[in-house]
Amino acid sequence: MNPIKKIFDLLEHDFSESGNFAKLAPLFDATKTFFFLPSPKTRLGPFIRDHLDLKRYMSVVLLSLMPVLFFGMYNTGFQSGLARGESLDFWSAFLSGAWVVMPIIIVSYAVGFFWEILFAAIRRHPISEGFLVTGMLFPLTLPPTIPLWQVALGISFGVVIGKEIFGGTGRNILNPALTARAFVFFSYPVTMSGNIWVAGADAVDGITGATALAVTADGGTSLTATLADQGFSLPHLFFGLVPGSIGETSALCCLIGAAILILTRIANFRIILGGIAGLILTALLAWLLPGTYGTWADAGPLFHLCAGGFLFGITFMATDPVSAPGTNPGRWIFGFLIGFLTVVLRVANPAFAEGVMLAILFMNVFAPLLDHLIMKQRISKRIPNV
Amino acid sequence: MEKITPSKGFKLKLAGMPDTSIIRLPRPATVGVSALDIPHIRPKLLVKEKEAVKTGTPLFHDKRDPDIRYVSPGTGTVKQIRFGPRRSLIEVVIALDSMDDFVEFDPVSPAGLGSLSDQDLIDRLKQGGVWQTLRQLPARDTADSSTAPPLIIVCLNGNDLFSPHPGRVLQDRVKQFEFGLAILRRFSDRIIVAARKSSMNRLGPVSERITHQVADIYPAWDPGAILYHIKTKAEENQAWYIHAEGLIRMARFLETGRYPVETMVTVTKGHDKKPHMITRLGSPVHLLAGNFPAGSMITTGQLNGRKVDPDTHLGFFETTLNILPDAPEDEMFGFLRPGLNKPTVSKTFLSCLVNREVQLDGTLHGEERACINCGYCETICPVDLMPSFIMKALHGDDIEEALQLGLLDCCRCGLCSFTCPSKIELTQILSLGMDTHHKDKQG
Ligand code: SF4
Ligand code: SF4
Numbered sequence: 001m002n003p004i005k006k007i008f009d010l011l012e013h014d015f016s017e018s019g020n021f022a023k024l025a026p027l028f029d030a031t032k033t034f035f036f037l038p039s040p041k042t043r044l045g046p047f048i049r050d051h052l053d054l055k056r057y058m059s060v061v062l063l064s065l066m067p068v069l070f071f072g073m074y075n076t077g078f079q080s081g082l083a084r085g086e087s088l089d090f091w092s093a094f095l096s097g098a099w100v101v102m103p104i105i106i107v108s109y110a111v112g113f114f115w116e117i118l119f120a121a122i123r124r125h126p127i128s129e130g131f132l133v134t135g136m137l138f139p140l141t142l143p144p145t146i147p148l149w150q151v152a153l154g155i156s157f158g159v160v161i162g163k164e165i166f167g168g169t170g171r172n173i174l175n176p177a178l179t180a181r182a183f184v185f186f187s188y189p190v191t192m193s194g195n196i197w198v199a200g201a202d203a204v205d206g207i208t209g210a211t212a213l214a215v216t217a218d219g220g221t222s223l224t225a226t227l228a229d230q231g232f233s234l235p236h237l238f239f240g241l242v243p244g245s246i247g248e249t250s251a252l253c254c255l256i257g258a259a260i261l262i263l264t265r266i267a268n269f270r271i272i273l274g275g276i277a278g279l280i281l282t283a284l285l286a287w288l289l290p291g292t293y294g295t296w297a298d299a300g301p302l303f304h305l306c307a308g309g310f311l312f313g314i315t316f317m318a319t320d321p322v323s324a325p326g327t328n329p330g331r332w333i334f335g336f337l338i339g340f341l342t343v344v345l346r347v348a349n350p351a352f353a354e355g356v357m358l359a360i361l362f363m364n365v366f367a368p369l370l371d372h373l374i375m376k377q378r379i380s381k382r383i384p385n386v
Numbered sequence: 387m388e389k390i391t392p393s394k395g396f397k398l399k400l401a402g403m404p405d406t407s408i409i410r411l412p413r414p415a416t417v418g419v420s421a422l423d424i425p426h427i428r429p430k431l432l433v434k435e436k437e438a439v440k441t442g443t444p445l446f447h448d449k450r451d452p453d454i455r456y457v458s459p460g461t462g463t464v465k466q467i468r469f470g471p472r473r474s475l476i477e478v479v480i481a482l483d484s485m486d487d488f489v490e491f492d493p494v495s496p497a498g499l500g501s502l503s504d505q506d507l508i509d510r511l512k513q514g515g516v517w518q519t520l521r522q523l524p525a526r527d528t529a530d531s532s533t534a535p536p537l538i539i540v541c542l543n544g545n546d547l548f549s550p551h552p553g554r555v556l557q558d559r560v561k562q563f564e565f566g567l568a569i570l571r572r573f574s575d576r577i578i579v580a581a582r583k584s585s586m587n588r589l590g591p592v593s594e595r596i597t598h599q600v601a602d603i604y605p606a607w608d609p610g611a612i613l614y615h616i617k618t619k620a621e622e623n624q625a626w627y628i629h630a631e632g633l634i635r636m637a638r639f640l641e642t643g644r645y646p647v648e649t650m651v652t653v654t655k656g657h658d659k660k661p662h663m664i665t666r667l668g669s670p671v672h673l674l675a676g677n678f679p680a681g682s683m684i685t686t687g688q689l690n691g692r693k694v695d696p697d698t699h700l701g702f703f704e705t706t707l708n709i710l711p712d713a714p715e716d717e718m719f720g721f722l723r724p725g726l727n728k729p730t731v732s733k734t735f736l737s738c739l740v741n742r743e744v745q746l747d748g749t750l751h752g753e754e755r756a757c758i759n760c761g762y763c764e765t766i767c768p769v770d771l772m773p774s775f776i777m778k779a780l781h782g783d784d785i786e787e788a789l790q791l792g793l794l795d796c797c798r799c800g801l802c803s804f805t806c807p808s809k810i811e812l813t814q815i816l817s818l819g820m821d822t823h824h825k826d827k828q829g
Contacts, residue, residue, distance in 0.1 A: 039713045039749040044814045046689040046800030047710055051728035051735055052807045053752025057760070059722060060734050128755055170756030170808075264733045268761070321759045326774065375775065375791070382770075384620050385524060385794035 026120035030127040057266060058129040064260035064267075065136055065316065067253040072246035073097040076144040079243050100144050101246055104151050109135040111152045115159040119168065128169035130322070134158065137177035137316055140247025141309065141357075142184070154184040174364045175323045178313075182357055224303060237306035247312055254311035267319035270331040271338075275314035278339025279304055286347050297347040310342055313356035323364040327378070330370040338363050388598050390580075390615045395603035395768045396689070396801055398729055401743040402548050402654035402708065406588070407661040408557075417460045417482060417668040418699025419445050421475040422692060424456070424518075426527045426824065429475045437464045442489030442645035444515065445478045450828070454528050456702060457515035459647045459667035461487045468698070477698055480668075491643040496565045499572075499640070507572060514639045518702075519632025522624060523613055524794040525824040529626045537576035539627040540567070542596075543585060543607040546687040546706045548654045552581055553588030554662045555630050555650050560591050565641065566633035567595065573626070578616065582607045604689065605768055610797030614769040623794065631705060651700065655709040656745050672696045674707055681712030683748035689800040690813075710748035731766065731805055755808040763802035763812055769795045773802040773812045780819045788819055796820065 015021050015028035042049060074090070077097030081088035088096065112135045113127075120127045138155055158180025163172040224234075236242050240250025248254075261267035283301040296304075305311065318324060318338055325334050338359045345355030421429045428449040433439060439462065444455035462483045468476040491514060494502060502510070508531045511517040520529035520538075529535070542552035556563050570577050580598040581589065589596070598616070600606040609627035617623065628636075631649060638646040651663045653674055663674065671694050675684055685691045686701065688708040694700075700707070725735030728751075729744035737744070763773040771792050779787040793816060802812040 038753055039747075039751050040753070041683065041713075041749050044803075044811050045685070045687070045691060045693075046804045046813065047683060047685045047691075047693065047708075047748045048688045048746035048804065049750050049752075049809065050732065050805050050807075051725065051730045051737075051751045052732040052762075052805075053750075053809060054755050054758070054807050055752065056725075056734050057758075057807045126753065126755070130758065168756065170758055266734065321761065324759070326759045326761055326764075326772070371775075375772070378772075379790050379792075382792050382795075383617055383623075384790075385623050385792065386789050 023121045024117070026125070026127050027117050030117075030120075054129040058132045060264050060266045061133045061261070061316075062136060064257040065133075065140065065247070067256045068140060068247040068250060068312065069101075069136070070094075071240060071250045071253045072140060073101045075240060075242075075249055076100050076246060078241060080144075097144075101139070103148060104139040104142060104144070104146065104246070105136065107148050107151045108139045108155045112138075112155045112159050115156060115164065119164045123168065125168070130169045131159070133320075134163075134177045134180075138180045140316075141177070141181045141245050141312070143245055146184070150184055150188055153187075154180040157183040170322055172322060173368070174361055175317050175320045177320075178317050178357060178361055178364075182361060185354075185357065224299060232307065234302055234306060237303070245309060245312075248309035251306040251311050254315050258311070258315040261315065261319065267315070268321070268324070268328075268331050270328060271319050271324055271335040272314055274332040274335025275310075275318060275339040276305070276335075278336035279310060279314075279342055280339070282340045282343040286343055304343055304346070308346070308354055308356065310339075310356045313342075313360055314338060318360050318363070323367060325367045325370045325374070327371050327374040330367070330374045333370055334363050334367060337366075387596055388616075389601075390598055390606060390612065391601040392603060392606050392611065392615060392768055394766055394770070395601075395606055396547075396731070396766070396799075396804070397603060398731055399741065399743045400547060400688075401657045401745045403659065404548055404550075404652040404654060405659040405661045406551055406554060408554060408650075409661045409663055411663050411665040411669065411673065413482065414666060414669050414673050415482060416465060416479050416670055416699070417458075417666055418477040418479045418670070419456050419458065419668055420477040420699055420701040421446070421456075422477070423686065423701030423703050424448075425521075426450075426525065426821070429456075431467065431475065431478070433464050433467075433478065435464050435467055438462070439464060439480060440487045440489050441647060442515065446475065448528070451528070453509075453512045454518050455512070455515050456518075457489070457645055459645065461485065479699065486647070488644040491639075493643040494640040496561075496568060496641075499565075499568055504572060507569070510640070511636060515645060516632070516636045516639045519635055520626050520628050521609075522626050523610060524623055525820065526610075527824065533624070535574045535624060535626040536622045537578060537625045538570050538574045539609045539612055539625055540570070540577065540579045540630065540633060541607060541609050541612070541627055542579065542581040542589075542592075542630045544629060544631075544705045545608070545690050546654075546708065547604050547689075548652055548708070549687075549706045550631075550650045550652050550662055551588065552585050552592070552630050553590070555634070556589070556592050559634050562634050562637040562641065563592055563595075563630075565637040569636060569640070570628070570633070578612070580607060580612050603768075605797060605799035605801070608690075608768075608797045608799060610795070611768050611799070614795050614797070629703075629705075632703075649705065651705055651707065653707045653709065656711065657743070667702070668699045670697075670699050671707065674700065675709060678709045679711060683710045683712075684708070685710065685748075688746075689804060690798055711745070713747045713749040732762065732807075750809050752807070752809050754810060757808055757810060760807060762805045762807060766801045766805045768799060768801065769797060771796060771802075773816060774810075776819070777810070777812055777815050780815055785819065785823060789823070793819055794823070 013019050015025045074094045074097055077093035112131055116127050116131050158176040162174050162176035162179030166172045232242055238251045242249050258272055262269045280301040283304040286297040287300045325331050341359035342355040429446040430449045431446045432444050439458045441461045443458045445458050446456055448454040458480055460480050460482045462480045465481040466479040470476045518528045522529045578597050579595050580600055581596050582602050583599055584602045605611050613625050635646050647666050649667045651665055651674055653660050684694050685708050686704040726737055728735040728737050757774050776788050776791045776793050796816050798817050800813045
């Protein structure tokens with residue numbers, strides 16, 4: 001027998017109903033099933049079942065996050081090198097970035113899992129795999145300079161208030177990772193927006209770098225020219241070698257992630273395409289408005305698409321099925337309105353540099369209503385049974 | 387002939403299509419009449435252990451309508467009456483004598499059918515133990531003879547993907563098939579005869595009678611799924627249906643005045659191609675199944691049947707057995723593997739890129755979790771339901787909402803449970819909801 005399996009079999013008893021660590025049974029189960037995919041016999045029909053389960057489902061989401069994660073590590077190192085005036089080769093940039101990013105991820109997972117296990121033990125249910133994704137998504141939305149205690153506080157808020165208060169996975173209205181991010185954003189605005197600190201390899205260097213969305217043009221030049229001046233030319237924004245949150249800077253990597261999610265049908269393409277369409281149309285309209293010279297209204301669709309966290313948000317946050325609508329027309333509308341609101345928020349209120357976060361949270365709240373309306377209409381099309 | 391081509395349903399290619407050759411099995415030592423495959427029945431026993439019975443002697447009836455009786459498919463003595471928990475009837479087992487002695491009725495020829503009044507015809511079919519082959523949607527209860535059905539659907543294909551080929555079932559039975567249709571016309575002017583596209587060959591003269599050809603996507607040939615696609619108004623929900631075997635059984639009973647005891651069964655086991663088998667109604671499962679590896683699961687429909695114990699007997703309505711292998715050992719890091727050998731209707735394993743016949747085992751491939759609203763169940767539901775929403779309505783005890791969402795259109799095909807990544811027993815939950823509703827309505 002597999003030696004690891006033996007260890008689990010040996011420990012099984014201690015974590016059973018009568019064992020010493022009965023309360024920790026969910027932790028034991030989660031660890032065990034992480035190593036060994038369980039496949040109990042079907043008790044009820046249908047007797048054959050698909051091989052897809054939540055572990056696989058969430059693994060695919062994690063896979064789709066790998067490009068933004070690795071690029072984020074590299075970029076963090078690269079930016080800090082840039083800030084110190086060094087130009088690092090690929091590996092030293094990557095490693096120094098990883099050195100900064102990994103602790104953030106580890107804290108997010110460790111603290112989040114602590115809450116998950118606690119609630120699983122109290123509620124006596126298994127730990128949901130959904131947290132594998134939440135625990136990774138949250139750090140990717142943070143600037144690399146974030147203090148670790150804020151990471152811990154944020155993920156605690158996201159898991160406890162964003163999810164468990166509603167009754168746990170599947171019942172939460174808001175996306176937990178985004179809730180965590182919003183909490184940190186509003187509680188510690190200095191670390192989160194405007195001028196962010198660029199992380200150094202060993203210490204925080206104290207050189208500020210503004211994110212693209214914080215840029216406004218001084219009279220005379222156009223916004224896009226100002227952006228380009230400050231290093232935010234369109235190609236830079238597209239490839240992502242700019243300062244910003246760990247996972248959000250590269251439009252390209254987000255698009256690769258979106259492609260993985262759409263090809264595997266894990267994310268609903270309607271949300272992503274609807275979102276992009278909403279953003280582009282609204283940005284076009286804003287661009288056509290007179291008298292906006294030099295503001296984000298004048299940026300045009302491509303800058304709106306590539307700057308900030310829109311692509312990250314629409315790809316990885318908005319597509320979280322639990323907090324998105326469950327009907328197809330609802331998904332289109334949901335996505336479209338997120339795109340629309342993102343631009344509106346960016347244009348109308350430059351203080352909230354990142355509109356997409358609020359746009360998604362706002363639409364999360366309306367997702368059940370959208371579903372309700374669509375279902376009403378669907379019911380009216382069915383031939384009634386009774 | 388109309389074509390029904392639903393866009394949703396089960397699109398994996400499963401291994402196990404039986405061979406179309408036919409063998410005749412030896413006479414079994416025992417036969418049984420099971421109560422487990424009869425929807426909604428409240429059985430009342432009419433015989434005791436050790437009692438002698440003829441072929442056609444009623445063994446139990448339905449308390450809700452004592453005229454609906456289930457009769458012995460053989461002559462011999464009642465060997466055993468098996469009960470399950472809370473003394474619910476499992477089956478009545480008959481030890482067979484070497485010769486059949488029939489309960490005799492006056493034969494009715496196709497020409498003589500006209501001289502029988504409607505009531506006489508119904509009474510005769512009920513006495514003979516064949517009326518209940520006619521079922522009524524949406525609850526799939528025994529057809530209510532006091533009402534006139536808006537239409538009757540004749541389903542040539544059985545419940546499972548690998549149920550007997552109708553061309554084989556109807557082989558040499560064309561006369562009886564016509565007679566059966568004549569009987570049905572006494573109850574309704576609108577008779578639908580539906581067959582799978584892949585069954586259209588080998589149907590011979592019967593193919594002239596087909597009114598609807600349905601695509602080969604499970605469960606398109608299910609009566610509920612067919613009705614969903616052809617109905618235009620609410621009254622049609624009460625349609626009756628009958629399977630080819632039942633129709634033949636009805637016709638042969640009238641024609642000979644004796645309970646017809648022969649039936650055709652298919653058995654599927656992985657990549658084995660077993661022939662169609664002619665055997666006696668209620669044959670022992672182990673006789674049909676033959677040898678199978680320990681740990682296998684035997685079902686009467688891998689997606690919509692029931693699990694059977696090899697020591698019991700095949701039910702009145704059942705015509706197929708699927709032998710599903712046991713799962714291999716728990717796999718280390720199973721969820722991280724590319725999964726060339728993990729069949730799925732999703733696109734999350736590499737297996738979705740290869741188009742070959744696959745074999746699934748009888749395990750869940752995961753553990754139950756909360757619904758994540760992923761929508762897989764809706765994507766596959768052949769009758770356009772949103773099973774997760776209906777489940778939530780039922781959990782909130784809001785049967786009205788569940789009904790509005792179309793609960794009663796559910797044809798219990800099992801696909802939503804099949805596909806759910808959270809391994810939620812959706813089909814079970816919806817079935818319970820429908821059954822409770824049906825029971826409440828009957829009072
Ligand atoms: S397939 Fe399962 S998890 Fe997905 S929406 Fe349906 S019930 Fe929920
Ligand atoms: S709800 Fe489920 S069982 Fe019912 S028809 Fe739809 S997929 Fe089949």
